Amino acid sequence: xxxxMLGAPGAGKGTFSAFxxxxxxxxxxxxxxxxxxxxxxxxxxxxxxxxxxxxxLLVPDELVVSLVADRLSKDDCKAGFILDGFxxxxxxxxxxxxxxxxxxxxxxxxxxxxxxxDFIIERMAGRRVCKGCGASYHLVxxxxxxxxxxxxCGGELYQREDDAPETVAKRLEVYHKETQPLIDYYEKEGxxxxxxxxxxRDNVFKVLAEMLG
Ligand code: AMP
Numbered sequence: 442x443x444x445x446m447l448g449a450p451g452a453g454k455g456t457f458s459a460f461x462x463x464x465x466x467x468x469x470x471x472x473x474x475x476x477x478x479x480x481x482x483x484x485x486x487x488x489x490x491x492x493x494x495x496x497x498l499l500v501p502d503e504l505v506v507s508l509v510a511d512r513l514s515k516d517d518c519k520a521g522f523i524l525d526g527f528x529x530x531x532x533x534x535x536x537x538x539x540x541x542x543x544x545x546x547x548x549x550x551x552x553x554x555x556x557x558x559d560f561i562i563e564r565m566a567g568r569r570v571c572k573g574c575g576a577s578y579h580l581v582x583x584x585x586x587x588x589x590x591x592x593x594c595g596g597e598l599y600q601r602e603d604d605a606p607e608t609v610a611k612r613l614e615v616y617h618k619e620t621q622p623l624i625d626y627y628e629k630e631g632x633x634x635x636x637x638x639x640x641x642r643d644n645v646f647k648v649l650a651e652m653l654g
Pocket of ligand 1: 450451472473474476493494497498499500501502505525526527528529533603612
């Protein structure tokens with residue numbers, strides 16, 4: 442099963458991907474996580490990506506397209522994958538289609554998690570992420586058992602730099618302009634499924650389980 446996760450930043454794509462990863466034993470490929478890992482390790486890719494990310498802008502297509510094509514060629518993607526945060530532009534969507542066609546594969550589901558902007562802004566303000574394992578929390582909705590500490594690995598929780606309110610506003614603007622058109626694109630491809638992203642994590646899990654079997 443080949444799945445794409447669509448939706449605005451903060452719509453819950455990472456959380457829902459982790460659920461699908463566990464339920465269907467599929468690799469979870471999150472381009473944002475790959476960039477953050479590269480920044481942490483101070484690689485050339487990380488250095489190039491950082492300035493765009495800090496401003497709430499998209500990393501240029503050519504940097505992300507080859508990275509994803511390379512990742513999809515690995516053996517663990519043969520039985521399927523979850524792409525979280527890619528594609529984000531029509532150019533990326535077309536490139537993905539070509540990469541998959543070369544592999545004799547295609548997208549089975551493009552899941553769009555729908556959330557209004559004001560909901561996203563509130564959610565991002567409270568989001569905290571583990572420095573160690575990347576697990577995501579919310580100060581009010583999904584608080585860790587111990588303040589500032591990850592339940593999963595005991596790592597330190599922090600607020601992503603790009604979750605600052607002014608950067609979130611920019612990311613939403615970029616989302617509406619560059620990424621939202623993908624909803625029509627995948628509807629035309631016949632693989633779009635819309636999910637209300639505001640109904641709470643466990644309810645979304647139930648919807649996904651019913652939808653995908
Ligand atoms: P995310 O963790 O998915 O919210 O991604 C964080 C940031 O990484 C984004 O705001 C972009 O700057 C960059 N990024 C992640 N995925 C992509 C992509 N597919 N295309 C361009 N930039 C991306």
